[in-house]
Amino acid sequence: MASKKYSRREFIKKNSLTGLGLLASSAALPTIAMSGNSSDRSISQDSTFSGNNPDVPALLGGTPVHAKGWTEWPRWIPETDEKRILEVLRSGIWSRAKVTTEFEQKWAQLIGSKRCLTVVNGTSALIAALTQAGIGGGDEVIVPPYTFIATVASVLMTGAMPVFADVDRATFQIDPKSIEKKITSRTRAILPVHILGLPADMISIMAIAKKHKLVVIEDACQAWLAAINHKHVGTFGLAGCFSFQNSKNIPMGEGGAIVSDDEEFMDRCYSFHNYGNAYGSTVGAVGGGTVMLGTKMRLSEYQAAIGLAQLVRFEDETNIRNENAALLKAKIEKIPGIIPYKLYDNVTRAAFHLFPFRYDKEQFKGMPRSTFLKALSAEGVPCSSGYGTLNKEPFLGHAFQTKNFRLMYPKEMLDINRYNEANQCPENDRLSGEAVWLSQNLLLGSKQDMDDIAVAIEKIHANADKLKNS
Numbered sequence: 001m002a003s004k005k006y007s008r009r010e011f012i013k014k015n016s017l018t019g020l021g022l023l024a025s026s027a028a029l030p031t032i033a034m035s036g037n038s039s040d041r042s043i044s045q046d047s048t049f050s051g052n053n054p055d056v057p058a059l060l061g062g063t064p065v066h067a068k069g070w071t072e073w074p075r076w077i078p079e080t081d082e083k084r085i086l087e088v089l090r091s092g093i094w095s096r097a098k099v100t101t102e103f104e105q106k107w108a109q110l111i112g113s114k115r116c117l118t119v120v121n122g123t124s125a126l127i128a129a130l131t132q133a134g135i136g137g138g139d140e141v142i143v144p145p146y147t148f149i150a151t152v153a154s155v156l157m158t159g160a161m162p163v164f165a166d167v168d169r170a171t172f173q174i175d176p177k178s179i180e181k182k183i184t185s186r187t188r189a190i191l192p193v194h195i196l197g198l199p200a201d202m203i204s205i206m207a208i209a210k211k212h213k214l215v216v217i218e219d220a221c222q223a224w225l226a227a228i229n230h231k232h233v234g235t236f237g238l239a240g241c242f243s244f245q246n247s248k249n250i251p252m253g254e255g256g257a258i259v260s261d262d263e264e265f266m267d268r269c270y271s272f273h274n275y276g277n278a279y280g281s282t283v284g285a286v287g288g289g290t291v292m293l294g295t296k297m298r299l300s301e302y303q304a305a306i307g308l309a310q311l312v313r314f315e316d317e318t319n320i321r322n323e324n325a326a327l328l329k330a331k332i333e334k335i336p337g338i339i340p341y342k343l344y345d346n347v348t349r350a351a352f353h354l355f356p357f358r359y360d361k362e363q364f365k366g367m368p369r370s371t372f373l374k375a376l377s378a379e380g381v382p383c384s385s386g387y388g389t390l391n392k393e394p395f396l397g398h399a400f401q402t403k404n405f406r407l408m409y410p411k412e413m414l415d416i417n418r419y420n421e422a423n424q425c426p427e428n429d430r431l432s433g434e435a436v437w438l439s440q441n442l443l444l445g446s447k448q449d450m451d452d453i454a455v456a457i458e459k460i461h462a463n464a465d466k467l468k469n470s
């Protein structure tokens with residue numbers, strides 16, 4: 001049989017009849033197509049080229065489009081980054097002191113805020129900001145469902161009730177029109193999230209807040225240096241909260257910050273993060289006297305030293321992410337069934353903690369998103385499905401059963417079925433079923449790397465028929 005010659009058409013016909021031949025046949029096809037003199041080759045010879053054929057999906061045994069990996073995260077460059085942290089370690093001053101203050105001053109200056117206070121993480125930044133804005137038991141705070149659990153958990157930790165406004169699927173952000181519909185006599189605050197590092201529509205949100213006299217605390221935990229009309233997010237509301245957790249664009253292991261122009265509010269946040277001791281009192285002074293109830297959320301000196309090293313290159317990294325995101329978006333939006341994020345018209349810069357797009361399986365022969373994700377990962381492009389439906393998760397019912405909530409709210413407000421009914425977010429249900437995320441470190445690659453991502457998606461699109469049942 002090895003001597004028998006096959007034309008390409010005969011080859012396809014033969015192999016489509018043999019289920020077992022799927023891998024070998026799909027691998028061999030494009031080699032024949034490209035060889036130009038396929039009639040001189042036998043099937044058995046062709047099948048030995050399968051692994052090198054760029055047109056065979058990697059999930060089906062082909063060669064990945066991008067095999068060389070991506071920028072590792074977090075980035076740490078010993079020659080430039082280690083000096084400050086070694087100084088801290090050798091000084092023995094590890095608890096909050098000068099280096100932490102230096103980081104706070106730099107961050108306030110970069111963001112364009114009067115004040116910055118660092119805390120142990122972004123979740124604590126949110127809890128401190130909410131409580132010091134006077135939010136607590138009996139209040140309602142409007143939040144999006146398309147966010148990290150910490151946004152909603154911090155509202156519950158203050159004793160307030162989260163109320164979910166739906167999202168705009170095109171931008172992935174909280175929808176201002178939905179916010180307005182959720183305002184009741186109990187509403188005290190809006191907690192917009194600049195999710196994925198893309199700015200929420202702060203102009204509309206601030207107008208709603210002003211009209212209804214609501215406090216705005218921005219969850220900018222993924223949106224360092226993102227801006228609307230050149231004004232950084234985190235500076236629109238009373239306060240902005242940031243995270244410096246290890247996966248974030250400014251990684252310190254753990255860390256967070258609050259920024260605000262309101263001096264009295266920031267004095268209270270400072271006290272709250274330092275046992276209730278007055279702002280300006282020396283850290284470590286015992287028996288100085290407290291001015292209010294507080295807890296302890298202080299950043300340490302070596303975390304601040306790591307942060308300062310990251311800040312040196314942060315502006316450049318942010319620009320590279322923006323350039324590459326724009327490039328990648330322009331390439332992939334041409335592929336049927338790929339709908340990249342939309343930025344509001346007034347957005348001048350995003351942080352791109354993630355690069356999101358929506359996946360329409362109808363344009364991929366009905367291939368489920370989970371298969372698309374597997375196929376894209378196999379091509380060497382790590383990806384994920386992103387957030388789910390937070391508004392329906394069990395932590396809410398659990399919070400309502402705690403002693404504090406049972407003391408603070410009338411029984412009917414803690415009826416979880418009633419709550420779930422009132423907090424439905426159909427747009428978010430759809431979005432969480434169709435989103436695909438690429439993480440920020442991919443955007444630190446070269447233009448060629450962006451090309452690879454687009455080629456990988458095109459390849460999956462072209463082979464959707466073969467891939468959909470794998």
Ligand SMILES: *Cc1c(COP(=O)(O)O)cnc(C)c1O
Pocket residue numbers: 120121122123124147148150151193195219221222242243244245254255256
């Ligand atoms: C990471 C994150 C937080 C919490 O920050 P931590 O530092 O992990 O506590 C809050 N909100 C959003 C949107 C985040 O991504």
